[in-house]
Amino acid sequence: MNLQRHIGFWLGALLVFVVFLFVFSNVLLPFLVGMAVAYGLDPIADWLERRGLSRLAASLVILIGFILLLVLLVLLIVPLLVNQLAGLVDKVPTYAVQVQALVQAFLETRVGQMLQVDPDQLKNSMGTLMTEAAGWLSTVLKSLWSGGSALVDVAALFVVTPVVAFYMLIDWDKMVARIDSWVPRDNVETVRAIARDIDHAIAGFVRGQGLVCMLLGCIYAFGLMLIGLNFGLLIGIGAGILSFIPYVGTTVGFIVGVSVALVQFWPEWPWIGATVLVFMVGQFIEGNILQPRLVGRSVGLHPVWLMFALFAFGALFGFVGLLVAVPAAAAVAVLMRFAIARYLTSPIYRGQAGGDDQPPALG
Template identity: 35%
Template sequence: MNLTPNQLRAASWGAIALVSWLLLSLLAPVLMPFLLAAVLAYALHPLVERLHAWRCPRWLGAGVAIFMLLLVLAAVVLLIVPVITKQVPLLKEQLPLLLERLNDTLIPLAARFGVDVQVDVGQFRVWLRELVAGHESDLLGGLMSSLRIGGSALAAVFGNLVLTPIVAYYLLLDWSNMVERVKGLIPPRWRAKVQSFLDETDEVLGQYLRGQLLVMAVLAVFYTVGLALVGLKLALPIGVFTGLAVFVPYLGFGLGLVMGLLAAVLQFQALLGVALVGAVYIIGQTIESMYVTPRLLGERIGLHPIAVIFALMAFGQLFGFVGVLIALPASAVLLVAIRRAKASYLASELYLESPGISAQKKDEAA
C-alpha cells in the first residue's frame, strides 16, 4: 500500500511519540533526579544570567545559585528539627498529666448523662514506659530489618539528594547552549511558532514562580503573627515553616498544623489554647484556598480562581501527590496552548463560515 507524504509524516511522528513514551516509562525511576534537576536549572537560570551580566563567571554564578538553594532548604530543616526534638520529650513527660486533667473534666461531665467514661492513665503510663524503654532490642531489630529490606530505596533517596544538585549545576553551566541545540532539532517551518509558544510559556511560568514566592511570604507572616497573638512561644519557627512549606500544597499545612497543636498542648495544657491555635490554621487554610492562592497566583498566570481550585483537585485525582505539586505550573503551560488553540479556532473557516455559505460563495465567485 502506497502512503501519501502527509500519511508518512503522520506515521513518523506517531512512531517517534510511541518510542519516546516507552523510553520514558522504562526509565522513569532513573530520570526522576534529572527531571528535578532540569526544573531547578530552569528556575535558577535567570539568577545565573544576571550574575553573568555583572561579570561573574558562569561556573561561579551556577555555584552561588545552587548554594543559595541548599541554604534555603537547610534553613527550613533547621526550623523544624529543633521544634520536634524539644517537643517530643516534653510530650512523653506531660501527656499523662494532660490525660489526668482530661479525666477531671470528662468524668463529671459524663456522669450528668449517666455514663461512666474515663481514661485509664495508669495503663497508659505502663504502655508509654514499655514503648520508650522496654523494647529497645525489638525496635533495633525492626529498624535493622527495615534497613535491609528498604536499603536500596533508602540509598536511592540519598543518592538522588546528592545527584540532583550536581546535575542541576552542570545544566546551569550549559543551559543556553543546550536550549539552542534542542531548538535546532525542530523542523525549520515550525520554529517561529514553537519559539513564540516557548516565549509565552516562559513568561507565564515566571509569573507563577514570582506569585508562589509572594504567597509563601504572605502566609509566613500570617501564621507567625496569628500564632504570636494567641500566645504561642514557638510562633516564629512554626509560622515561618508553615508559610514556606505551603509550596507543597496540603502537606505544608498538615505538618504546620501538627507542630502548632503539639506546641499548644505542651505550652497551654488547656483546651482553649489548643483550640485557638487550631482556629489560626483553619482560618489560614481558608484564606489561602479561597483568596490568597487564587488571587495572588491564579491572576498572575491568567487562571480564574475556580480554575485554580479545579486544577489542584483534577491533577491530584489523576496523578496523586505529584499531580498536586505540578498542578499550577502544568495548568500555566496548558493555558498557553488553550489560548493558541482558541485563537486558531476563532480565525478558522469552521468558526467564521458554515459549509453551506462557504460553498455558496465559491459558486458565486466561479
C-alpha cells in the same frame, strides 16, 4: 495529510515523554530537582552575565551561594523538624483520645440535649470515627517518617543534584537553542510563542507560589511558636509547604493545629482562639497580599485544575509525578487555550456562513 502528520508527530513526542517518565521514574528525582534549580536560577545567571561575569563564573557564584544557604537551613531547621515529627507521631494516639473526650463531652452536653441523641450511641459513633481518623493520620505520619530517607535519598539529592544543576545552569541557553533547532521549521514561530506562554505560566506560578509557601510557612510557624503551641514549627512549616496545593495546606494545618491546641490549652479558650487567629491572619495575608503580588492573575492555572494535575500525576508517577505536575499542568493549559483559539478561527466553528464574524474573545 500535512495536518495529520503534524498531529502524529506531536502525539508521538508526547507518548515518548510519558513512556520515559514511566521507565525512569525511580531514578529521575535528583535530575528533575537539578533541572528545577537550574531553571529557577537561570534569570540570576543572566543578570550576572549582563554585569560582566562569564557564564561559568556566574554559575559558580550562584551555585556556591545556593548550597551554603541550603546547608545553613538544613543545619538549623531540619533537626528541629525531625524531632518534632517524631514526637508528633508518638503523640497522635494520645491526642486523638483526648480530642475525642473533649468533643464527646461537648456533644453530649450541648448537641445531644438539643437533638435528643442517645449518649451511648453518640459515644460509640465518636469512638469509631476518632479511632479510624487517628489510625489513618498515624499511618500517614509513620509512612512519611519511615519512607523519608528512601524517598529523598540524601546522597542523590545532596551530591547528584548540585552537579546536575551546575552543568545545566552553564549550558541552559545552549540547550534551549539546540532544542529550538530541532523544531520543524514550518511550525517554529508557533512553537516559540507557545513555549514563551508555557515559560511565563511555569515561572509565574512556581517561583511566585514558592515564595508564597515560604512566607506563609514562616507566618504560621512564627505565630504558632509565639503562642507556645506544641510542634508549632513543624505544623507551621508543614502548612506552608502544603500550601503549594491550594487550600490543602491551610486546611490540614488548621485541623492539626486546633486539635493540638484543644489538648494543650483546654479549657483556656483565648489560647485556642489565638491558634485559630494565626491561620485566619495567614489566609488574609495570602489572599490579599501574597497571592496578588507574587503570583497574580496572569498564570492561568485554575486551583481545581492544579489539584487534579497534582493528584493525577502523583498517582501515575509517584513523587516524581508531583514534581512535573505543575509544569505539565501549565503546558496543557497553554496548549488547550491555543487549541481553542485556533478552533474559534477555523471553518469547523464558523461554518460556511461564518463570513468575517469575529470569534468571541477568550476569558
